[in-house]
Amino acid sequence: MAGTSNRRTSQGRRSPEARAVIPAGPGVRRPAPPEAFGKPERAIWNRIVNACPPDYLTPECHPLLGRLCVLIAMSEQLEAKWRAGALEKRDLRTYLDVSRQVGNVTTKLRLTPQSRFNRFEASTRMKNRVTYRPWEDVVDDEGPKLRVVAPDE
Numbered sequence: 001m002a003g004t005s006n007r008r009t010s011q012g013r014r015s016p017e018a019r020a021v022i023p024a025g026p027g028v029r030r031p032a033p034p035e036a037f038g039k040p041e042r043a044i045w046n047r048i049v050n051a052c053p054p055d056y057l058t059p060e061c062h063p064l065l066g067r068l069c070v071l072i073a074m075s076e077q078l079e080a081k082w083r084a085g086a087l088e089k090r091d092l093r094t095y096l097d098v099s100r101q102v103g104n105v106t107t108k109l110r111l112t113p114q115s116r117f118n119r120f121e122a123s124t125r126m127k128n129r130v131t132y133r134p135w136e137d138v139v140d141d142e143g144p145k146l147r148v149v150a151p152d153e
């Protein structure tokens with residue numbers, strides 16, 4: 001039926017109010033970090049927010065993004081302790097749990113490649129990638145060339 005709206009694909013006529021809304025434009029601003037954040041969490045927040053399109057992280061995602069920033073900061077602190085050799089067994093378990101939670105939350109916020117590709121598309125991209133064998137030299141436009149190795153005398 002012409003002129004009716006399909007909820008799933010949002011095809012059909014749009015109201016004048018819907019046409020007047022500009023989803024992302026010059027007035028769209030990136031969300032600021034929460035006031036309670038310290039310097040490390042603010043830096044992580046800004047790094048994530050600046051890597052996404054301006055309208056990507058909507059207000060309902062902000063609490064989850066805030067938890068992600070805190071988890072990443074905790075993970076970095078525990079990793080610094082681990083590299084210094086001062087990580088206890090209890091802290092190691094905490095580090096592993098926090099790392100798992102970071103992966104989970106980044107996927108939930110659709111910040112990882114896993115959340116942007118289905119398994120079939122990822123498989124196709126891996127099959128079609130250009131690879132070179134270790135014994136080939138890569139030359140810019142001409143493709144790979146065999147590497148000639150002179151025997152030691």
